[in-house]
Amino acid sequence: MKNTNWNDPNFQGFGRQPRPKKERKAVGTPLGRTLLNIAVTLVFAAVYFYIVLPPISLKSEDFYVFVLLVCAVYGGCAILTSGFQGAGAKGYFTFLKKQCTVPLIAAAALIATALVGAVIGWQLFRAGDYRDLLTVTDGDFAAEVEEISYDQIPMLDANSATKLGNRKLGELADMVSQFEVADDYTQINYQGRPVRVTPLRYGDIIKWLNNRADGLPAYLLIDMVTQNVEVIRLDEGIHYTTAEHFSRNLYRHLRFHYPTYMFDEPAFEIDENGDPWWVCPRVSHTIGLFGGRDIIGAVLVNAVTGESAYYKTGDVPNWVDHVYTAELIMQQYDYHGAYVNGFINSLFGQRDVTVTTEGYNYIAIGDDVYMYTGVTSVVSDESNIGFILSNQRTKETRFYLVAGAKEYSAMDSAQGQVQQMKYTATFPLLLNISDQPTYFMALKDAAELVKMYAMVNVSQYQIVATGDTVAQCEANYRRILAEKGLVSADDADLPLTGQNEVSGVLADIRSAVVDGNTLYYLHLTGDEHYYVISAAQQPEVVIYNTGDRVTIRFADGDATKMDLPAQSGILIGNPPYGQRMLEQQSAQRLYAALGRHLKYADGWKKFIITSEPEFEHYFGRRADKKRKLYNGMIKCDYYIYTDNSRKNQKRDDKK
Numbered sequence: 001m002k003n004t005n006w007n008d009p010n011f012q013g014f015g016r017q018p019r020p021k022k023e024r025k026a027v028g029t030p031l032g033r034t035l036l037n038i039a040v041t042l043v044f045a046a047v048y049f050y051i052v053l054p055p056i057s058l059k060s061e062d063f064y065v066f067v068l069l070v071c072a073v074y075g076g077c078a079i080l081t082s083g084f085q086g087a088g089a090k091g092y093f094t095f096l097k098k099q100c101t102v103p104l105i106a107a108a109a110l111i112a113t114a115l116v117g118a119v120i121g122w123q124l125f126r127a128g129d130y131r132d133l134l135t136v137t138d139g140d141f142a143a144e145v146e147e148i149s150y151d152q153i154p155m156l157d158a159n160s161a162t163k164l165g166n167r168k169l170g171e172l173a174d175m176v177s178q179f180e181v182a183d184d185y186t187q188i189n190y191q192g193r194p195v196r197v198t199p200l201r202y203g204d205i206i207k208w209l210n211n212r213a214d215g216l217p218a219y220l221l222i223d224m225v226t227q228n229v230e231v232i233r234l235d236e237g238i239h240y241t242t243a244e245h246f247s248r249n250l251y252r253h254l255r256f257h258y259p260t261y262m263f264d265e266p267a268f269e270i271d272e273n274g275d276p277w278w279v280c281p282r283v284s285h286t287i288g289l290f291g292g293r294d295i296i297g298a299v300l301v302n303a304v305t306g307e308s309a310y311y312k313t314g315d316v317p318n319w320v321d322h323v324y325t326a327e328l329i330m331q332q333y334d335y336h337g338a339y340v341n342g343f344i345n346s347l348f349g350q351r352d353v354t355v356t357t358e359g360y361n362y363i364a365i366g367d368d369v370y371m372y373t374g375v376t377s378v379v380s381d382e383s384n385i386g387f388i389l390s391n392q393r394t395k396e397t398r399f400y401l402v403a404g405a406k407e408y409s410a411m412d413s414a415q416g417q418v419q420q421m422k423y424t425a426t427f428p429l430l431l432n433i434s435d436q437p438t439y440f441m442a443l444k445d446a447a448e449l450v451k452m453y454a455m456v457n458v459s460q461y462q463i464v465a466t467g468d469t470v471a472q473c474e475a476n477y478r479r480i481l482a483e484k485g486l487v488s489a490d491d492a493d494l495p496l497t498g499q500n501e502v503s504g505v506l507a508d509i510r511s512a513v514v515d516g517n518t519l520y521y522l523h524l525t526g527d528e529h530y531y532v533i534s535a536a537q538q539p540e541v542v543i544y545n546t547g548d549r550v551t552i553r554f555a556d557g558d559a560t561k562m563d564l565p566a567q568s569g570i571l572i573g574n575p576p577y578g579q580r581m582l583e584q585q586s587a588q589r590l591y592a593a594l595g596r597h598l599k600y601a602d603g604w605k606k607f608i609i610t611s612e613p614e615f616e617h618y619f620g621r622r623a624d625k626k627r628k629l630y631n632g633m634i635k636c637d638y639y640i641y642t643d644n645s646r647k648n649q650k651r652d653d654k655k
Contacts, residue, residue: 121288139398154224405461
């Protein structure tokens with residue numbers, strides 16, 4: 001038996017001996033290896049850039065990731081092609097120093113730049129700069145926020161708009177099988193109306209292949225007041241969207257044309273002509289390399305042609321509504337509220353420190369869209385100390401000191417009024433009702449259908465009014481305000497919902513058939529008015545004669561704020577003529593207000609008598625028919641509007 005020397009340094013134990021490590025050979029010549037490494041790295045960089053689309057900017061974290069990955073790929077290729085024989089981390093590092101000097105220096109320099117840029121942007125050192133990202137001025141709510149008529153209050157939230165949009169597309173047989181509705185639903189002001197717009201998208205990749213040549217044929221426009229949904233068909237389809245592929249994908253289109261720009265999420269909008277655009281805010285970090293996120297401009301991309309133009313924030317066209325996102329403004333206000341007295345105070349003491357509340361909504365003021373959100377103290381409670389309104393195009397921000405309930409507390413109050421119905425409230429809008437800051441919200445059932453409306457006083461959230469219509473809700477709310485002594489009866493401008501009546505002897509009675517409807521015009525002795533009655537509604541009017549004593553009951557109220565409860569009907573008006581100069585000017589303003597109120601009252605026939613020769617101009621619509629008549633000695637015209645289609649409305653708008 002052979003003796004084993006256990007102390008022999010060459011002893012390797014019993015059993016199979018390990019195979020000697022196969023020596024790896026380098027690939028080609030040193031120059032060839034370098035060129036191969038570069039080629040593989042460039043291919044990787046091109047593919048990564050095409051897919052991920054990082055901006056070429058030192059202020060973008062994505063750029064650092066991109067460069068470091070490129071350096072890592074080059075180093076990995078160098079190791080594989082050189083026949084590397086080293087071992088352990090030390091061996092790899094030594095190799096990299098010799099063979100990958102340039103990528104290693106680039107990576108080290110980039111990491112050092114990122115660290116220094118991050119440190120100099122720390123809030124600890126730059127609290128004042130963060131506070132000044134947003135300029136906030138104090139405002140007077142009652143003086144600066146105008147009251148709006150109930151017929152201009154947007155009643156749809158994003159969820160309800162989505163359901164209406166999907167339902168509308170389902171009605172279109174030529175589209176529903178190929179396209180879907182995108183989830184954008186941007187809220188904008190369009191021709192003085194609050195609307196939501198969203199493009200279509202392809203159903204799947206196969207449907208994209210079948211339809212990409214023609215593009216997306218339409219977009220949806222949802223009137224947030226009337227809840228009317230329109231499919232706006234385009235002469236030429238939309239070719240550039242976030243749902244496209246390859247070069248027509250909006251993100252890729254932007255990156256190839258603006259490789260150094262950083263962008264926020266694009267917003268789909270339409271201009272005043274109804275042409276579709278993408279508004280793409282340009283982002284910059286204004287504090288250090290990565291701090292102080294702000295918007296410095298916007299690229300507008302024509303969704304049909306792909307043509308684009310860059311605008312600085314002060315030069316963005318007025319029809320654009322969304323340049324600054326609500327989330328960005330809220331973040332900047334939180335900086336403003338946190339660092340109002342410095343960084344240390346934001347952590348200890350927290351004197352005058354404020355934050356925004358959880359949610360936000362949009363308000364149309366003039367031609368712009370404003371973001372609204374509440375402001376509360378840093379200490380968690382159920383009360384707001386005020387709220388801010390911020391212009392989404394200019395970032396002009398006003399703070400209004402109005403103590404009151406948080407939005408979700410107001411929602412609970414509204415739901416409590418109809419708790420037996422189990423309705424849920426939408427996130428509220430902020431309105432000015434009789435100079436009172438007021439939360440307005442819709443109440444929806446389990447199917448996301450709007451059933452009622454509610455108004456809650458911001459300062460006193462126990463003041464709650466509901467109604468089946470917006471007009472009814474507003475009337476109830478104003479009445480409660482008057483009862484609580486917050487406004488006078490006159491200031492409340494209460495609409496008279498009850499019936500008025502007048503009795504007298506018929507001095508004159510006339511009739512006319514208008515589009516198949518027989519209308520009777522009653523004139524009482526000693527009364528300057530004519531009362532118009534439809535025979536379809538009051539059949540007994542056909543047996544009336546002059547000299548008969550009658551009683552006429554009617555509802556009195558503001559014609560520019562009246563609720564039209566039905567989908568169709570007949571409206572007959574005999575507004576004040578305004579024979580004197582000042583009275584005439586007042587009458588002309590009334591005609592214009594009435595025209596705006598009735599502009600989209602589809603299905604309603606309108607018959608209006610007036611002596612104003614330019615009535616059509618002020619009303620904003622040419623009559624379908626016009627007849628001459630006299631009211632005593634006053635020469636009048638009888639304006640008849642029977643065609644209420646949106647097509648004809650647009651025709652009149654162009655005229």
